[in-house]
Every structure is written in C-alpha cells, then in structure tokens.
Amino acid sequence: MELLWGVFTASYLVTTVRAACSDCAYRGCHKVDNSKLNIHLIAHTxxxxxxxxxxxxxxxxxxQNQAAGGVQYIIDSVIGELDADENRRFILAETGFLWRWWNDRGEHVRHKMRKFLESGRLQLVAGGWVMSDEATPHYTMLIDHMSLGIRFLKDIFGDCGIPKIAWQIDPFGHSSEQGEQFAKMGFDAVFFGRINQDEYLTRRDKREMEMIWRPYKDGSTIFTGVLYNLYQPPDGLCFDVSCHDEPIMDNPRLHGYNMERRIASFVNSARTWADAYQTNHVQLTMGGDFHYMVASSWFVNLDKIIKHVNERYPDLNVIYSTPACYLKAINDLNTTWPAKENEDFFPYCSYERKFWTGYYTSRANLKYYIARANNILQVIKKVGAYSNTWNSFDEFEVERAVALAQHHDAIAGTQRQHVANDYALYLHEAVHRSKDMLTKAYRSWGEVIESRHSFCMLRNISECHITERNRKFVLYVFNPLPTETNFTIRIPYHHPIQAYESSNLMVYGDIMPVPPSVMAIPGRHSLAKSEYVFQANGIPAMGFKSFYVQHQNPTGSPTADQTSDDYYNPELPELPTTELTLGFDSGIQIVINTTTGLLQYVIMDEATWYLEQSFGYYEGTNRWTSSGAYTFSPSQRGLIRLPKNPTYTVHRGQNVIEVHQVFESWVSQVIRLYRGQQSIEFEWLVGPINLHDTAAKEVITIYKTHLVTNGIFYTDSNGRKFMKRRRDYRGKQRNHSPRIESNYYPVTTAARIHDDRATLTVLTDRAQGASSNVDGSLEFMLQRRLLVDDNKGVTEPLDEKSFGVGIVTRGIHIVQFTTNSDAAYLHRTRSLAITQGPLLSISPTSRTINQWQPASTSFLKGPVPENINVMTLQKLSPTTVLLRLEHIYDVDEDPQYSVPTEVNISALFSRRVKSVKEVTLDGNSDRDCELGRLVWSFAGNTTRTDKRTDLVPPLVVLEPMEIRTFVVYYFP
Ligand SMILES: [Zn+2]
Incomplete structure (x- = not known):
C-alpha cells in the first residue's frame, strides 16, 4: 500500500494545472446518422x-450469499471485453472503486485501461469518489468528494481522466446546489435516474425529459437529462448473468433460435423510449446494480443487437455509445430546449406514490458523525497548509473516509446496519488519524505536547475521560475561520476545575449540572455530573489559542456565583406569575409558561413574540406501506403531541441559563441562553424511542409562531442558498394530492420562515427533514425508529440499537428569532461556526500552571473581509496550495454584507506568493474549462459563459454566494 500510494503521491506532486481541457470524452464516438433514429447503447454498471x-x-x-457484487471482477471483465472488440464502449463511475482496483493491479492491465480511455472506448463519468446523495451532504462535502475523485483520475490518466458528464442515476432527488456545482466544475451535462413520478410522467408525455436547468436564480445552467427507466435496460432485455431474460440466439442451426423475436422486442422498446425525447437520438441504459461481472454476457448480446438491427431496420442506427457521445450528437443539432429555473428536484416520489422523505433524517447519529468528521477534515487541511508536518498520505486517508460517507446509501442512512457500522469505523479511523496530525502540527508550532490530543468526541453527552480523570490538561482551540472568533467550551468534569488564559488570568466558568436523562444514556461511562462552561474569547483568525485547566485547590472555595445556591429551585416557583422570564440584560430573552412548562414567548428588542416549542411524533403502521429507511409514510393519526406539560428545572449561571425539560422518559431537552447572544440553543435528546405500544415512531420538534407565512417556508440547499417551499404546491409538472410526507424537504444546516416583521431561523447540527405543516410553524424530524422495511431493497427495518436498546440521539438546534435585517448575519456566521468552525482538542499535561506557556497565534498575514470565508486551504505540494474563497451571503440578503467584495489572496500567507491561477470548483482544471462548456439554446435564451471584470490576482472579487477556487504558487 505504501509503495502504491507513492505512485500516486509522486506524480501528484508534479501535476500542475494546464490550460488544456480534456476532450477525451468526445473522442471515439461512433458515427451517427441524423436521417435515422440513433439508438445509443450505454453499457454501464x-x-x-x-x-x-x-x-x-x-x-x-x-x-456473495448476502448480496451479489464484486467490483474488482467487473473492472477486470470489462477491460477484457473491451480488448476483445474495439467497437465496444463502457462507462465507469465511482472513483473510490477504481482507486481500489488501480492499487490492486499490475502495469499491464493499467496500461490497457489508459489506452482505452485515451481512445474513448472507456469513459469515466462524474468522477466523484462516490455517487453522492444530494439531500443531506453539506456543500463542502460535495465539493470535496468530487475534488478528491477527479484529482485521483487526473493523477493517473492526465487531463483525459477528467469527466465531462455528471452521472447521478440513483440518488433520491436532486439539489440545486449539486446542479450549480456540476456547472462550476465544468461538466457539460448531468443525467438523472430518479425524479418525482408526476414530473416524470408529465415530462415524458411532453417530450421534456431533457432540459436546461438553472438550479439557482441568476446562477449557472447545465444540460440535464432524465433517463427513461431509472438506469435499467428495457424490460426483457437484461443480459447480465444475474438476469433471467433470454439471450439473443441467432444461429438457426441450433435449437431455441429467437433472433427475430428478440430484435423486434428491442426495436419496439427503443422506439417507445425515443418517443419521450425531442431528437432522433435516444440513450438505452444497458446495465444495472453490479452488472458486468461476466461482461461478455452483456457485450456478446449487445454486439448481436447492433448487427441484426442495423441489417434489418434501415431507419435505425444502433451504436455503442457513451453519455458524452450522445450529448455531443444532440448538441450538434442546435435544438431549443425547455428550461427549469430556480427549482430543485425534491421531494422524490416513486412510481407507487411513496415519498422518499424519510431518509433526510434516517440514522441521525451517523449523519451527525459525518458532520463532525467533515468539520475536522476542513480544519486538518488548513492545519496541514500552515505546518511543516503535512503528510499527504494521512490527509488522503481522512479525505477518503469523509468522501465515502457521501455515497447515496451512506449519509442517506439507507444501508444495512453492519454497513452503517463500517462507515462509522472508517470515520473513527479518520478522526483518530486527525488527532495525530494535529498533535504533530502543534509540536511543529513550538507547543509542548506531552500526550496525543483528544477531541473528546463524546462531549455531546457530557463525557470526556481526559477532563474527568486528569488533574491538569491543556485545551487548544484551532480557529479555521479567517476572522477572530469566540467559542463556548463545555467541559464535563468529576472534580471541580478552573480554566486559565495565563498563569495570572483565570477564566470565569459557570457550572451547570448534567441532566439526569443524559446521565442515564445507555453506554455512557462517565463520572461527570456537571459541566464547566466558559467563553474562549479572541481565538485568532486562522490560528489557535490555548487554555490551561486544573483541578481547583480543595481548600479554595468556588466563587459565590458558581455554587448551586444560585440555581433556581423549582420547588420555590417564582409566583404569583404564570410566566418565568429568563435572559440577560443584552441578547434575546425567553418566557416559560410555568403552568405548561413550555417555552411560550421570546423577547427581542423589548418586543414580545409568541414562540412555542414542543415535541411530537408520527406513528408508523406495520404494513408494507409504512415508513422505512427511505420513505416517510405516517399513519392516518397525523401528528401526535407529546405531553404538553413537561417537568422542568432552571439553572442560572453568570453567563449561561439553562432550562432542563423532561417530556417523556425518552424525550428531554436543555434550552440554553448565553449572555449577549441573539440565539437560543435547544439541545434535544430522543431515545430509546418507546415501542411499548408496538407503534413505530418518527419524533419531531415543532416551533410555532404567529408569523404570517401563508404556506411559505425555506430550506437550505446543502447548507448554502435557501430554496423557497410552498406547502401543498406541486408545480407545473406535479399533481398528486398533498400529504404530510409530501411537504417534507431536506435541511442540511437551516430552515426559515418569516413575514414582513420578523424571521425565525432554525439551524441544525446535521441533516434533517423539515416542513411547515401549519402556517407560522417549522418542524424537524429528529429521529426515527421503525419496525418494518419499506421494500426498497435493504430488507432490514430501521430499528437502530446500541447497548441492547433503541439508539439514543442528542443534538442541537440553534433558534434565531430576529428582525429581518439581522437574520442573514446571525444565520450565516453561526452556520459557518457549526459546520466549519473551531476545533477543540485536549491534551493532559504534567506541567504546573507556572510552567505552562499560553499560546495565541494567527497564521494570517492580513485581514480578510467579514463576508468572506476561506473555505479550503489545502497543501498540494511544498510550494502550492489549493484555495477556495466563498462569499457567505446571498444576493440582497444583508444590507451591509451582500455586496461584491475584494480579497487580497496574498494576505492569507506569510510566504511570498509567486502566482495565482484560477481553477474549476473541483480544483483540477483550468477555469477556462468551465467557461468553455457546450453552448445550448433554450426557451428564448442561450447558455452563456460567465463574464466578469476582475482585478489582477492576487486581488480578486467575489460576488454574493460565489465560490472561487485557485491554485496558489509560493516562491520556494
Ligand atoms: Zn445506488
């Protein structure tokens, strides 16, 4: 492995971005005949x-007894069959598999693959590490897995390995952000397998299966094609060894001759499919799940189809083809295409009218783990860029674990349990490796690190062995954001502790009790009954700061503020009012109804607003129509509210106030206010979900306001732009009757409602399904425990267990009730902090406070504007880095920050910048490759390339919501 990796690394280091854009995808296309119907056979797996x-x-x-499929044999077999006949073509996606194969095979067969690629006989499509889900990944995850996959392809095949066609044939709905990203990566088209059944039928009947899609208003456009039969062959024409259809038996001297009948069947299907498309070209997807393990079974029969149909049907031209060759053929026709603008393809409803809106939430803990691991990855890349301990192998291992998790049956939560465990194991190994990388980096920056850093990943259930069992330890906070930041740290402890910024500067910390429901979480092995909560202020931009923590001197007593005497005692309610107002002199305040125990109002700028928050669940049935890992299909009972009267206790500190509520033995939460903050934190805890009534449950939290929303709400597209959703609206192409599940949409980081007075934004710490089933409300599905499978192939009910009982999930919602003008600023800055924010690591020490040297370092040379984030800073070689800058505000979103903004790239580095080259979003091609995409006419418009008046790098301008990617070359 080490040696093989060496092959990758060494060539990678000398890879520089060249101006040439690959045209390999359009090479080797068989001749089309526009006087005939051209049938493009797309052989794929x-x-x-x-x-x-x-x-x-x-x-x-x-x-193989559990499930068929052996990808190494598929690739071997396809290479052999391409070698056998140069007429044949094949496409490969899922670079993660190709990487495994490449490292596993010798030069002879690698050489063959390279030759097939250069001649266009084998084409790579999409090129991402996996075929990602589109509903649940954060936009950084989507970019990264594409970047990683294409980087590998370019490394082994050169520019010829860079695909031009995106191929999302199985994901269960399609996001605007993904469409926009494909355009920015230079793809000429994307092809889908699954779209909403109503939209599919309408498009099929109107011959609008292909369109020019502009995913965001004012954004890019991309040619988008919907495949006729998901990605399967026509019925009865599956020739894989795993299929049961008849082969073409064309020797009349042998028994069972069926050629004319089989060919007629093929022609019949091809003409039917072609009727759904505008031109005299049609793609027939000839493949399926893990097909081509015995590739000859497909190719031999396809050879015969081509031969016999072309001999017998003068109006038909059947050819081996690829999506790129098909695309080139229809682009040459100069047709005008229908358009789809400022919409995505959610929710997905399949042919049997089931809505695939459950997977937005399925396996809530795995989704959280992926989000945390991604945050670590984003930090680790920047750490590597600023330290001399960078190790490309280690970084790649972390990258590929997070990339793998983006697969459409990984982060989606739609896999078998043992497979979910395997993704978690890869992530665990990546996190473990990241600790080593971080430890080495801190040492290279002169820090005395006595033992390896820990991230204390279980702090979300108030468990951390290092802080509980060591008398002295050092906290490090690495801030990957380009602005100085404050960061709240919560440390579970057993023996009282005190934090210091320096030997003579204590940091004030509030002491908050760990709720009994958290202490009772199965599998929690912690002595901690309290948490020490403090604000780590002034963490330098793109840099780090350390804090020292030690046990409190047993003879010293804590300050009065920290004693439990200061806690609100629930047995002495603040009568006579039935309302309890909590908050600080600045920031948002909350009002608890002491009769119901529920949050009822918020007070913002002295105005009081209704905001009630509670929990409920949808019930499943045990029929096949019930919810499953993919689908959401609640029973007729609709939403069942949990008891409206939770018990609660209030805990006040100097800088934090907590309300601990218990709704049920399996649903509780902490509502938290921090001094000076405009946000309310809801840390919810669900599970083990009670199944004693034998009903499956899908637990939601609901925020109700009096905002006048008229059925409108907003959900984010992979954590970036908000998409406008209209309850019960089906659009031009859809006509099914509205249901609870049809109004669910994916949320990666935030959902929002507003009227002309105020805005409610709810930020999540992982992907979840969300809806607004009642005006003025937002609901989020938190966790699902189901009892039957939904017949989509997994054959296991989504009934996650750990420690012998149903799984427990704890997570955070950040709720912002704000004026409309403040909404974007609060949301965007907080969202960055959640997804790409500071990383806390902890290391025990033997040094005393006086021996310890506090550290506070920024690696930035100059300031970066507040509305710009350094999204990616990744070392490519000792003298090059990949840099992605993002404007974090949308157009017209914020009065101050939604403006084009100039950035000086050289301000990011203390090293002298030699040159800067702009590249495509994935980082692997010259930007010209995006600008030089195929041009299309549509609905009175023509796709045009982006033209900008720019400054000379290193000075660049970012428009609102724009991401720009550069390779920066330093002087050695
Ligand atoms: Zn799939």
Whole structure:
C-alpha cells in the first residue's frame, strides 16, 4: 500500500494545472446518422459504495450469499471485453472503486485501461469518489468528494481522466446546489435516474425529459437529462448473468433460435423510449446494480443487437455509445430546449406514490458523525497548509473516509446496519488519524505536547475521560475561520476545575449540572455530573489559542456565583406569575409558561413574540406501506403531541441559563441562553424511542409562531442558498394530492420562515427533514425508529440499537428569532461556526500552571473581509496550495454584507506568493474549462459563459454566494 500510494503521491506532486481541457470524452464516438433514429447503447454498471454489504465487500466480491457484487471482477471483465472488440464502449463511475482496483493491479492491465480511455472506448463519468446523495451532504462535502475523485483520475490518466458528464442515476432527488456545482466544475451535462413520478410522467408525455436547468436564480445552467427507466435496460432485455431474460440466439442451426423475436422486442422498446425525447437520438441504459461481472454476457448480446438491427431496420442506427457521445450528437443539432429555473428536484416520489422523505433524517447519529468528521477534515487541511508536518498520505486517508460517507446509501442512512457500522469505523479511523496530525502540527508550532490530543468526541453527552480523570490538561482551540472568533467550551468534569488564559488570568466558568436523562444514556461511562462552561474569547483568525485547566485547590472555595445556591429551585416557583422570564440584560430573552412548562414567548428588542416549542411524533403502521429507511409514510393519526406539560428545572449561571425539560422518559431537552447572544440553543435528546405500544415512531420538534407565512417556508440547499417551499404546491409538472410526507424537504444546516416583521431561523447540527405543516410553524424530524422495511431493497427495518436498546440521539438546534435585517448575519456566521468552525482538542499535561506557556497565534498575514470565508486551504505540494474563497451571503440578503467584495489572496500567507491561477470548483482544471462548456439554446435564451471584470490576482472579487477556487504558487 505504501509503495502504491507513492505512485500516486509522486506524480501528484508534479501535476500542475494546464490550460488544456480534456476532450477525451468526445473522442471515439461512433458515427451517427441524423436521417435515422440513433439508438445509443450505454453499457454501464451501477456500483454502490456500500449498501447491502460494505464497500470493501463489494469491491472484493465477498459475502456473495448476502448480496451479489464484486467490483474488482467487473473492472477486470470489462477491460477484457473491451480488448476483445474495439467497437465496444463502457462507462465507469465511482472513483473510490477504481482507486481500489488501480492499487490492486499490475502495469499491464493499467496500461490497457489508459489506452482505452485515451481512445474513448472507456469513459469515466462524474468522477466523484462516490455517487453522492444530494439531500443531506453539506456543500463542502460535495465539493470535496468530487475534488478528491477527479484529482485521483487526473493523477493517473492526465487531463483525459477528467469527466465531462455528471452521472447521478440513483440518488433520491436532486439539489440545486449539486446542479450549480456540476456547472462550476465544468461538466457539460448531468443525467438523472430518479425524479418525482408526476414530473416524470408529465415530462415524458411532453417530450421534456431533457432540459436546461438553472438550479439557482441568476446562477449557472447545465444540460440535464432524465433517463427513461431509472438506469435499467428495457424490460426483457437484461443480459447480465444475474438476469433471467433470454439471450439473443441467432444461429438457426441450433435449437431455441429467437433472433427475430428478440430484435423486434428491442426495436419496439427503443422506439417507445425515443418517443419521450425531442431528437432522433435516444440513450438505452444497458446495465444495472453490479452488472458486468461476466461482461461478455452483456457485450456478446449487445454486439448481436447492433448487427441484426442495423441489417434489418434501415431507419435505425444502433451504436455503442457513451453519455458524452450522445450529448455531443444532440448538441450538434442546435435544438431549443425547455428550461427549469430556480427549482430543485425534491421531494422524490416513486412510481407507487411513496415519498422518499424519510431518509433526510434516517440514522441521525451517523449523519451527525459525518458532520463532525467533515468539520475536522476542513480544519486538518488548513492545519496541514500552515505546518511543516503535512503528510499527504494521512490527509488522503481522512479525505477518503469523509468522501465515502457521501455515497447515496451512506449519509442517506439507507444501508444495512453492519454497513452503517463500517462507515462509522472508517470515520473513527479518520478522526483518530486527525488527532495525530494535529498533535504533530502543534509540536511543529513550538507547543509542548506531552500526550496525543483528544477531541473528546463524546462531549455531546457530557463525557470526556481526559477532563474527568486528569488533574491538569491543556485545551487548544484551532480557529479555521479567517476572522477572530469566540467559542463556548463545555467541559464535563468529576472534580471541580478552573480554566486559565495565563498563569495570572483565570477564566470565569459557570457550572451547570448534567441532566439526569443524559446521565442515564445507555453506554455512557462517565463520572461527570456537571459541566464547566466558559467563553474562549479572541481565538485568532486562522490560528489557535490555548487554555490551561486544573483541578481547583480543595481548600479554595468556588466563587459565590458558581455554587448551586444560585440555581433556581423549582420547588420555590417564582409566583404569583404564570410566566418565568429568563435572559440577560443584552441578547434575546425567553418566557416559560410555568403552568405548561413550555417555552411560550421570546423577547427581542423589548418586543414580545409568541414562540412555542414542543415535541411530537408520527406513528408508523406495520404494513408494507409504512415508513422505512427511505420513505416517510405516517399513519392516518397525523401528528401526535407529546405531553404538553413537561417537568422542568432552571439553572442560572453568570453567563449561561439553562432550562432542563423532561417530556417523556425518552424525550428531554436543555434550552440554553448565553449572555449577549441573539440565539437560543435547544439541545434535544430522543431515545430509546418507546415501542411499548408496538407503534413505530418518527419524533419531531415543532416551533410555532404567529408569523404570517401563508404556506411559505425555506430550506437550505446543502447548507448554502435557501430554496423557497410552498406547502401543498406541486408545480407545473406535479399533481398528486398533498400529504404530510409530501411537504417534507431536506435541511442540511437551516430552515426559515418569516413575514414582513420578523424571521425565525432554525439551524441544525446535521441533516434533517423539515416542513411547515401549519402556517407560522417549522418542524424537524429528529429521529426515527421503525419496525418494518419499506421494500426498497435493504430488507432490514430501521430499528437502530446500541447497548441492547433503541439508539439514543442528542443534538442541537440553534433558534434565531430576529428582525429581518439581522437574520442573514446571525444565520450565516453561526452556520459557518457549526459546520466549519473551531476545533477543540485536549491534551493532559504534567506541567504546573507556572510552567505552562499560553499560546495565541494567527497564521494570517492580513485581514480578510467579514463576508468572506476561506473555505479550503489545502497543501498540494511544498510550494502550492489549493484555495477556495466563498462569499457567505446571498444576493440582497444583508444590507451591509451582500455586496461584491475584494480579497487580497496574498494576505492569507506569510510566504511570498509567486502566482495565482484560477481553477474549476473541483480544483483540477483550468477555469477556462468551465467557461468553455457546450453552448445550448433554450426557451428564448442561450447558455452563456460567465463574464466578469476582475482585478489582477492576487486581488480578486467575489460576488454574493460565489465560490472561487485557485491554485496558489509560493516562491520556494
Ligand atoms: Zn445506488
């Protein structure tokens, strides 16, 4: 492995971005004849990077008794069959599998693959590490897995390895952010398998299966094609060894001759499919899940189809083709295409009228783990860029674990349990490796690190062995954001502790009790009954700061503010009012109804607003129509509210106030206010979900306001722009009757409602499904415990267990009730802090406070504007880095910050910048490759390339919501 990796690394280091854009995808296309119907046979295999078995079981072909599939044999077999006949073509997606194969095979067969690629006989599509889900990944995850996959392809195949066609044939709905990203990566088209059934039928009947999609208003456009039959062959024409259809038997001297009948069947299907498309070209997807393990079974029959149809049907031209060759052929026709603008493809409803809106929440803990690991990855890349301990192998291992998790049966939560465990294991290894990388980096920056850093990943359930069991330890906070930041730290402890900024500067910390429901979480092994909560202020931009923590001197007594005497005692309610107002002299205040125990109002700028928050659940049935890992299908009972009268206690500190509520033995939460903050934190805890009444449950939290929303709400597209949702609206192409589940949309980081007076924004710490089923409200699905499978292939109910009982999930919502003008600023800055924010690591020490040297370092040379984030800073070689800058505000979103903004790239580095080159969003091609995409006419418009008046790098301008990617070359 080490040696093989060396091959990758060494060539990668000398890879520089060249101006040439690959045209390999358009090479080797068979001749089309526009006087005929051209039938493009697309030989392909759909290889899930984990689903019924793990990614590596699928690669090696293990456990065939559980599920078929062996991707190494598929690639071997296809190479052999391409070699056998130069007429044949094949496409490959899922670079993660190709990476495994490439490292596993010798130069002879690698050389063959390279030749097939250069001649266009083998084409790579999409090129991402996996075929990602589109509903639940954060936009940084989507960019990264594409960047990683294409980087590998470019490394081994050169520019010829860079795909031009995106291929999202199985994901369960399609996001605007993903469409926009594909355009920015230079793709000429994207092809889908699944869209909402109503939209599919309408498009099919109107011959609008292909369109020019502008995913965001004022954004890019991309040619988008919907495949006729998901990604499957026509009925009866599956020739894989795993299929049961008849082969073409064309020798009349042998028994069973069926050629004319089989060919007629093919022609019939092809003409039907072609009727759904505008031109005299049609793609026939000839493949399926893990097909081509015996590639000859497909190719031999396709050879015969081509031969016999072309001989017998003068109006038909059947050819081996690829999506790129098909695209080039229809682009040459100069047709005008229908358009789809400022909409995405959610929610997905399949042919049997089931809504695939459950997977937005399925496996809530895995989704959280992926989000945390991604945050760590984003930090680790920047740490590597600023330290001399960078190790490309380690960084790649972390990258590929997070990339794998983006697969459409990974982060989606739609895999078998043992496969979910395998994704978590890869993430665990990546997190572990990241600790080592961080430890080495801190040492390289002169820090005395006595033992390896820990992230204390269980702090979300108030458990951390290092802080509980060590008398002295050092906290490090690395801030990857380009602005100085404050960061709240909560440390679970057993023995009272005190934090210091320096030997003579104590940091004030509030002491908050750990709720009994948290202490009772199965599998929690912690002595901590309290948390020490403090504000780590002034963490330098793109830099770090350290804090020292030690046990309090047993003879010293804590300050009066920290004693439990200061807590509100629930047995002495603040009568006579029935309302309890909590808050600080600045920031938002909350009002608890002491009769119901629920949050009832918020006070913002001296105005009182109704905001009630509570929990409920939807019930499943045990029929096949019930919810499953993919689908959400609540029973007729609708939303069942949990008891309206939770018990509660209030805990006041100097800088934090907490309300601990218990709704049920399996639902509780902490509502938290921090001094000076405009946000309310809801740390909810769900599970083990009670199944004693034998009903499956999908637990939600609901925020109700009196905002006048008229059915309108907003959900984010992969954590970036907000998409406008209209309850019960089906659009031009849809006509199904509205249901609870049809109004659910994916949220990656935030959902919002507003009227002309105020805005409610709710930020999440992981992807969740969300809806507004009642005007003025937002609801989020937190966790699901189901009892039956939804017949989509997993064959396991989504009934997650750990420690012998149903799984427990704890997470955070940040709720912002604000004036409309403040909404974007509060949301955008907080969202960045949640997804790409500071990383806390902890290391025990033997030094005394006086021996310890406090550290506070920024690696930035100059300031970066407040509305700009340094999204990616990744070392490519000792003298080059990949840099992504993002404007974090949308157009017209904020009166001050939604403006084009100038950035001086050289301000990011203390090293002298030699040159800067702009590249595509994935970082692997010259920006010209995006600008030089195929041009299309549509609905009175023509796709045009982006023209900008720019400054000379290193000075660049970012428009609102724009991401720009650069390779920066330093002087050695
Ligand atoms: Zn799939």
């Amino acid at each position: 759909h290889d899930d990077a984990g689903w019924l078995k793990t990614v590596d079981q699928y690669y090696y072909g293990g456990t």
